Amino acid sequence: MKNEKLYDAISDIREEFIEEAENYKFKKRVAPRLIKWGSMAACFCLVVLGASLAMSGAFAKKGMKSDGYNGGSVGPTATPAPGENLSGSGLLTVLAYNGALFNVSNNLADLNAAGIPDIISPEDCGPSLGNLKKTLNGYEETTQSTDIELFKYAPAYSNTAVYVIRDGEDYMAGLFSNNLPVGDENDYSPISELFRRYGVEKAEHISAVQLYSGYWQNDLPVEPAEKNITERAALDAFYEAILSMEHECYSREERLQIKLSEDPKQFASSTLQVASTICITTGEGLKFYLSWDEDSGWLFSTGAKAYYRITEEMQTWLNEYFK
Amino acid sequence: MEDNQIIELYFSRDESALTETAKKYGTFCLRIAMNVLSVKEDAEECVNDTYHTAWNQIPPTRPDSFRAFLGRIVRNCSISKYRARHAKKRFNGMEVMLSELNDCVPAQGDVEQEIEAKELSKYINTWLEGLKTEDRVLFVRRYWYGEEVRDLARQCEISATQMTQKMLRLRRKLKAFLEEKGVVL
The missing domain is CATH 2.60.40 (Immunoglobulin-like)
Incomplete structure (x- = not known):
């Protein structure tokens, strides 16, 4: 069903929109009668102000400039770029690859917990497995040419548990963390x-x-x-x-x-x-x-x-x- | 309790994580499930499943926004339940919401390849980004939180008919945007 597909896609909208919708307070609308009396009062004030300024000769003063106030416009809210989603303990983001999810990290404690003794460097790169791209959720495979590359982890034999990710000049480990990026209750490994x-x-x-x-x-x-x-x-x-x-x-x-x-x-x-x-x-x-x-x-x-x-x-x- | 403290409880496999989650977000989760399913027992079941799913996903997942993380699970659970029991026709909330979303389905374009849900989310995010805050909030409250049109009308202090028109305009805008991008569902 196409509308169900839309429903599913809407489920995955950005978290900031979800938070915004939860916390947003609609502006109180002014009742029409108040608008009417309010407008009349404002007109009256303007007339009084204009008359008093005219009498004091304020308009006659030359070189009066506008204050340049632009109405207080504010630029668009900065949104974090994909992959900038830094959280604690050196976990930078995640990699979805080959049907599994990997924690991407260059934190010493994470590396040591996985048995990787030191920081990840170019020497740890085995054969290249292709390019990755940044998505809202982390890294993903792509056929496009990017400056992000996925390698096998050279120092130890591992079928699929550890990878090396080069993002520009940064080298990180992709450590196996979950068998499926999207949870299916009945899909699990023997x-x-x-x-x-x-x-x-x-x-x-x-x-x-x-x-x-x-x-x-x-x-x-x-x-x-x-x-x-x-x-x-x-x-x-x-x-x-x-x-x-x-x-x-x-x-x-x-x-x-x-x-x-x-x-x-x-x-x-x-x-x-x-x-x-x-x-x-x-x-x-x-x-x-x-x-x-x-x-x-x-x-x-x-x-x-x-x-x-x-x-x-x-x-x-x-x-x-x-x- | 702060969200990060609750998440830490999950990481230390402390079962009080579930109690604290229920205390802080129980009503929030139930509200979403009720908006979609309209049947209290099913909604409550969904909320309980949500806690279990959260327990299974954290760790390794460390959600940035715990509220959005839970909300997403409730939504997914609700649609699964809806799909499983669709024949019973009990889910008014979901029926109405889905029929409204038909307005957003773009006409068949030149590109015949169907778009993936993930890709579609990106387009919807871009579209939402370009909306005025109030319109975006309305759209998200209606189609993510599943709030009813008459409730939204009350919050905005306009009539339900005016809100219906407003939502219709938003759906048509989304449809036009998706068509412009050549999206085929």
Whole structure:
């Protein structure tokens, strides 16, 4: 339906227009009778003023100039240019690429949280993947020639988790943050897909699995890891356990239904009771995170936008190494 | 509580984020959903879904305008519900709004390629930018917030008929603008 398409497009109008409409106060209209009497009063005042000026000879004074007042016109309100939408913690904007959303950042803490050791420079650029353009929401692919370029990240092998963006002379990292730019509840990644993004396709590609208390998916953990597993046999078993969860992948809604059916009294919302975060470090040094709801037995990835139910095999591994 | 404090609660996965959101923006969200759906139970359901969606999207999203962010989710949720239950013909607000938007649909032009919704938003933004503030506010309140014509008339202290004419002129202006840009829906 064409009108529905218009409705959808109107949904995405600029935030400043939405705020403006909410806060705007319409001017009070003057009632016609007041206008009539007001006009008469104004005319009377003008007549009196004119007469008094004429009598004082003010008009006779030569060289009288207009005050040059232009009616107080004000230029158009400055609107931020696309991509200028700076927010905290070094996050500049986002990149929508290849069906996924990436946080664009050159902040040291963000880079370190993803396992990228230093600032992004031209040396980090792998093969060029084409040009980007700025949009209201951030960066997007374009076939036009622009001064913004997307590169593979050269120092570490990563399928799609990290990119380098050059905007003019600025170099930034595009860090995988979400599987879909526009949220579709039922579109989410199986757990192997999440690992593949970071270049993990077999157990040897993992160099460490750490346990932190609390929720850390979007920040660099500041506390030392409670557990740090680096033994090869344990990592092999971990990857095996991860693969055993391949079919235990659910959307938020599906997970809610499962929890409701299992314990309808206890559960009224879909929120996770995250007690710990599991950090996976790849052989190339990249890091990504899984939240762990120990009580109800779920893992969650913000990036993959998916909930994974812990299998018996994974529970055994967690009991052995993280408890 | 300030918006950025509420957003921080989302980032620290503190469930009081939902309570604070409901406290501050519950009425705002319900108003939009009611404007579109006209059925209280459905509108309330939409508002609850909005909180859950916000919980899922923050993090990683850090909205610049929390109000607009929530409003957008409510709108999307409302249209989904409308589409799902369209056959029941219960949604007067949406029916009227969509039939009015037919006035903005440009006539078929030379370029036969359909425009994407995202691209269309850009054109609408440009058009809105060129309007007088009052006209822009009226258009956004009617077609983004879904406020009724008679309520807008009351706010502007003009008759409902005058407001209807005003809105019609705005829709025709948008249609002319889209046609001028060669937009095909």
